[in-house]
Amino acid sequence: MIELPALGWQSIVIFVVFAVSLLIATYCTYAERVIAAFLQDRVGPDRAGPYGLAQPLADAVKMFTKEEFFPGGANKALFVFGPCLAMITALMSSAVIPFGNNLTFGNNAFFLQGIEVNIGMLWIFGVVSLGVYGVMIGGWASNNKFSLLGAVRAASQNISYELAMGMALIAVLMMSGTLSLREITLQQSVAGEWHFWNIVKQPLGFIIFCVCAFAETNRTPFDLPECETELVGGYHTEYSSMKLGLYLFAEYVNIFVVSAVMSVLYFGGFNFPFQYELRDWFVNSQGWELTSAQNLITILGTLGLFAKIFGFIFFFMWIRWTLPRFRYDQLMRLGWTILIPLAVINILITGGLILFGVIQ
């Protein structure tokens, strides 16, 4: 009988997820530079360590040893609180993402997930909405026009795109009937049935969600809150040392989380093709026990999910070094007059298809 996961196990998972998301964010800085270089016919950082793999370490040492600077007239408490909040919210949202199915040892089943809650998607939306406070507070506390402009832009941009993002998501929820990310993942691949990942049923929804994800993480072509060419550095103009590092880190953690959410919602999460056939093959032909075969599939599924996440992270960077930035009015027009109506149409189409039993 499968028992509920113990609290101790969950804290281990959360700690591992925390470490892994920080590690991935660290190496995102390296990957960003290498990918940017490759897309521009250069080679990127290759001096520190083999293939420049120690570069993030060098960057971290640089960040830590920089001067802590407080601008005159800044609200000190809020100035420190801003990057902390940005980082905390970025890390919090990864708690509910199912990084794998359950591992079974004896009578204990361990979920590869921080917390399994039935409002997982709602939690992510709530925490991500909080993330804009980090940017807003930091920009406001800096006592700088450019910072404030960046913060205001970030706030209005996030509010505008959260609407379209939520409505794109509603179409998925209409099909799944649950907010639990684990349930949504499991529904995308059921043993013995021919199931497709949600991307097949929701192509338009995925495109809307993806565009909004770019806007939510302040990535090019929607990086108006921190555009160097217009606002010096946007909301982190006045930041230095590791406080700046936290902002930059939070952006990469956000990318990691949003990539994970997109993988879970639209690309089958920890499922991979022919997983049940593979499990049955191990059980029937190799004589494995069902639980150990299932554990192997779980581990492979976790690796598969990370492969999908890395693919999305690469896509984020690929887009960044391809597209120029939107103008602010274009950004607003895209959000309000194109994406939101499209999302509504998508909901209508999905509803119709469900009504007529084409998809379920």
Place this chain on the structure above:
Amino acid sequence: MQLTNRAKKLEKKPMTLAERAYLPAIFQGLSITMRHFFMKKATIRYPEETRPFSPVFRGLHVLKRDEQGRERCTACGLCAVACPAEAITMVAGERKKGEEGLYREEKYAISYEVNMLRCIFCGLCEEACPKAAVYLQPDKMAPPRFERDEFVYGKDRLVEPVSPDQRSVRGIQLTPEQADALRNKLAAQPA
């Protein structure tokens, strides 16, 4: 008024649906950057790799020795006169008895200095030299240094080594046999 006939008439057509949808253009751009991802990189990883020099490259100076290992320079000062950047200074001295194996002519350069910060590597000294003594090497640059006085190259760094196999590829490099043949040929020519 029309200045040239190259002016292009611009048409402002309304955008097609594909253009307004923006996504096809994005995929076009993505394919371009992806093509560049796999292209050969233009970077030369400097200390490990070096850029190949052109055969006519003019780099660091060298003071040549003749085929018997004697310094060719006779300190005539023509290179210093020819130098547009006034980078060359020298002090002439007289060859003592017993130094015939060291210096080719009776007069030689006690000191010969090239200031690499002034030098523009034009090669006029090379052209001015009547003794074929000074050459600009095609394969060697003046390396970066921390101090300015390190860029003033004296004879210790300019004169090429005594052993023939370590000498610069640029300039006259004749074996004794070739030199004899050249001398005979020149002697046979009517004055």
